[in-house]
Amino acid sequence: MTQETSCDYAVLEAALGSAGAMCRAAESHGLLCGIICAAGKSDEAQWLEQVLGDENTLSVASQTARDLLVSLYSRSLLQLNDADLGLQLLLPDDAALLYERSTALGEWCQGFLFGLAMGGIRNDPEPTGHMAEIMRDMFDISQARAEQVSSEAEESAYMEVAEYVRMCVLLCYEELQPVPTQGRLQ
Numbered sequence: 001m002t003q004e005t006s007c008d009y010a011v012l013e014a015a016l017g018s019a020g021a022m023c024r025a026a027e028s029h030g031l032l033c034g035i036i037c038a039a040g041k042s043d044e045a046q047w048l049e050q051v052l053g054d055e056n057t058l059s060v061a062s063q064t065a066r067d068l069l070v071s072l073y074s075r076s077l078l079q080l081n082d083a084d085l086g087l088q089l090l091l092p093d094d095a096a097l098l099y100e101r102s103t104a105l106g107e108w109c110q111g112f113l114f115g116l117a118m119g120g121i122r123n124d125p126e127p128t129g130h131m132a133e134i135m136r137d138m139f140d141i142s143q144a145r146a147e148q149v150s151s152e153a154e155e156s157a158y159m160e161v162a163e164y165v166r167m168c169v170l171l172c173y174e175e176l177q178p179v180p181t182q183g184r185l186q
Helices: 003-019 025-039 044-052 060-080 098-118 131-143 152-176
Strands: none
Touching: 003 025, 003 044, 003 060, 025 044, 025 060, 025 098, 025 152, 044 060, 060 152, 098 131, 098 152, 131 152
16 A cells, blocks of 8 residues: 555545544545446546535535545546556555554445445346455455454455455456447557
């Protein structure tokens, strides 16, 4: 995880808390990625309303949070379309306690599943391809939490799960929003 992403998480988390937002930082990013994966795009205003609340627009704190979210929106669109698979999940940095990081990863997955639903992906009919398995795994991860005390093995497991989630998101995006044949290099 890059330091830039880590710093952005803490700054956005504080801004969302000050603004009394409906979502925390990780969940808001998961929500955005889920909507984009499902629909190919996101209505920025709808996503902002879901994160901040529909009445939360007048305070300085909500405007600060909104500005950070708009930046996250733009960066996320670029990362999902990056040919080098550059998507970075918005999570606490590695210095945070494992419990905090695993809680945030669970919130990220919860937001992603909600975003898929907002974007039109439902369980009925059963999703095709890898989607059904990914949705089950994301649900399971959203429910899991690490213990307050962590070991080196748990740290390693967390990193593997976070990378698995990242790759699942990229796979979802590729499966749900395939590049047209004429758009590929021949």
